[in-house]
Amino acid sequence: MIDIETRVITTRVKEVIVMRTAIWILALALVGGYLIYGLATVDRRDDESQIKSMITDTVTAIQKRDLGGTIQCVSKDYKDSSGTNYDRLRVLVAQAFRMDTEYTASVKEGKLTIKGDRATVTLNASVKDAKSGMPIYARNLTLNLRKEDGHHAMVIPTKMWRVTSVDNLGLEAQAGF
Secondary structure, X not given: OHHHHHHHHHXXXXXXXXXXXXXXXXXHHHHHHHHHHHHHOOOOOOHHHHHHHHHHHHHHHHHOOOHHHHHOOEOOXXXXXXXXXXXXXXXXXXXXXXXXXXXXEEEEEEEEEEEOOEEEEEEEEEEEEOOOOOEEEEEEXXXXXXXXXXXXXXXXXXXXXXXXXXXXXXXXXXXXX
């Protein structure tokens, strides 16, 4: 009787060990796969392409009213000449996204100047009422950017272009802001 119980317990212990080993192998495979994916998808394009892509992605996020996607390109150190900082800008954008008006957002890129880890981009930004075509927001802007430390896929250290200030933003003067 004791011999049978010992065999059953031994078999159970072996099953638990095999199961735990399988779980650890699966977990390590998932983490390894995630890291390989992260390394394979790091943006290795030149600075100009990265900045243009950032602008395009931001316009798409604005069009979708995606606050996280819109604010993702803004540095935590953001501060413009009107005293707007990162937190205030985030609140203003969130308020604008709550407007009922359907709109279309667009930019026309102008001059892009890159000097080391700093860059400036001039562009014409406009937001128009989708039905009437009337402008809700239209400004010639200068984006001041800095290449900052960031993380791709939450774990891969990389440098990312982020907006540190915008000249001529004028959000407080705009209706709806």
